[in-house]
Amino acid sequence: MKVSHLLRLYEQGYRDFxxxxxxxxxxxxxxxxxxxxxxxxxxxxxxxxxxxxxxNLSGAILNWANLSFVKISEGRLIETDLTKANLAGAFMVxxxxxxxxxSGANxSDTNLRAANxSGANxSGAxxxxxxxxxxxxxxxxxxxANLYEARLxxxxxxxxxxxxxxxxxxxxxxxxxSGANxxxxxxxxxxxDGSSLKGTNLVGxxxxxxxxxxxxxxxxxxxGxxxxxxLLxxxxxxxxxxxxxxxxxxxxxxxxxxxxxxxxxxxxxxKSDAAQLSGAIEDRANNSFFIxxxxxxx
Numbered sequence: 001m002k003v004s005h006l007l008r009l010y011e012q013g014y015r016d017f018x019x020x021x022x023x024x025x026x027x028x029x030x031x032x033x034x035x036x037x038x039x040x041x042x043x044x045x046x047x048x049x050x051x052x053x054x055x056n057l058s059g060a061i062l063n064w065a066n067l068s069f070v071k072i073s074e075g076r077l078i079e080t081d082l083t084k085a086n087l088a089g090a091f092m093v094x095x096x097x098x099x100x101x102x103s104g105a106n107x108s109d110t111n112l113r114a115a116n117x118s119g120a121n122x123s124g125a126x127x128x129x130x131x132x133x134x135x136x137x138x139x140x141x142x143x144x145a146n147l148y149e150a151r152l153x154x155x156x157x158x159x160x161x162x163x164x165x166x167x168x169x170x171x172x173x174x175x176x177x178s179g180a181n182x183x184x185x186x187x188x189x190x191x192x193d194g195s196s197l198k199g200t201n202l203v204g205x206x207x208x209x210x211x212x213x214x215x216x217x218x219x220x221x222x223x224g225x226x227x228x229x230x231l232l233x234x235x236x237x238x239x240x241x242x243x244x245x246x247x248x249x250x251x252x253x254x255x256x257x258x259x260x261x262x263x264x265x266x267x268x269x270x271k272s273d274a275a276q277l278s279g280a281i282e283d284r285a286n287n288s289f290f291i292x293x294x295x296x297x298x
Contacts, residue, residue, distance in 0.1 A: 001021060001022060003026060003027060010032060010035065015034060015035050017037050018037065021041045022041065025042070025045045027042075027045055027046060028046045028048040029050060030051070031051040033051060034053070035056070038056050038059050039060060040061070042061060042065050043061050044065060047066060047067045048070065049069045052075060053071055054073070054075060055075050057072075058077060058079060059078070060081070062080060062081060065085045065086070068088045068090065069091075070092075071091045073091055076096045077097045077100050078096055078099065078100070079101075080101070083104060084103075087105055088109055089108075093111055093112070093114060093115065094113070095116075096115070098116055098118050102125050103121050104125060106126045107122075108129060109128070110127075111130075112132050114133070115135045117135060118137070123141045123143045123144055123145060124145060125146070127146060127147045127150050128150065129148075130147065131151045132152045133153050133154050134153075134154040135152070135155045137157050138159050139158070142161060146165075148169060154173070157177055162185050165185055167190050168188040168189060169189045169191075170190045172191060172195055173192065173194055174195060177200055178196050179200060181200075182200055183203045184204040184206075187206055188206050190210045191211040192210060192211060193215065194214045194215070197215060197217050198217070198220065200220045203222070203225065204225060208228045208229060209229045209230060210227075210230045211230075211231050213231055213232070215236070216236050218237070218238045219240060222241060223243045224246075226245075226246045230247070
């Protein structure tokens with residue numbers, strides 16, 4: 001279908017364009033509000049700065065398409081193929097992207113606040129400064145994705161995959177990452193204040209200069225993690241494993257004696273006077289530390 005024909009039908013009140021073939025079409029800056037584009041072929045199409053608010057593109061083919069700065073809040077893109085698509089700066093608040101294919105896509109500065117991306121594939125996607133606050137990211141594939149300076153505070157991350165993910169300087173406040181596998185993930189300067197990482201696998205993770213205030217790290221595995229200059233005020237590391245974890249200046253985690261021991265609290269540095277390490281034990285033979293309940297040493 002030619003673009004001019006589609007726009008003419010739209011002006012006449014027609015809204016159902018399901019299955020239409022618009023491969024490579026130039027739809028930049030068009031207004032198509034509340035239209036049905038399910039299963040449409042829009043491969044390589046240019047939808048830059050188009051207005052598609054409340055439109056349905058579920059099952060559509062949009063790989064390699066240009067959707068930069070598109071307006072599609074409250075849109076439906078269920079199982080839509082957006083592989084390698086350009087969505088930089090797109091406004092997609094409260095949109096539905098369940099099981100969408102977004103591998104290798106560019107979503108830098110995209111606003112997906114409160115959107116539903118459960119089960120979506122974002123492997124290798126470029127997500128710098130993306131807004132995912134309060135979004136549903138359960139069972140999302142974020143392997144090798146770049147979320148540098150992304151905002152994920154309040155997001156649901158149950159069952160999400162983070163293999164090789166870059167989460168440096170990411171905002172992850174008040175999120176539940178309990179039991180997540182964050183092994184060797186880059187969380188440098190990430191802001192995780194008030195989050196739960198109970199039982200989380202953080203082996204070899206980079207948490208240098210991370211904000212971990214009031215974070216629950218109960219039972220977390222931090223073996224070999226880099227915690228240099230991390231802020232751990234009021235963090236709970238009960239039963240956490242800290243063997244070979246690095247803290248200040250790249251040295252092994254050093255428990256400093258303080259009066260806080262009386263309150264079952266041990267200071268790690270002056271920045272972390274209230275970090276709780278109930279039952280911290282030093283393994284002098286291996287020059288490392290781990291947490292065991294019921295014991296306190298200094």
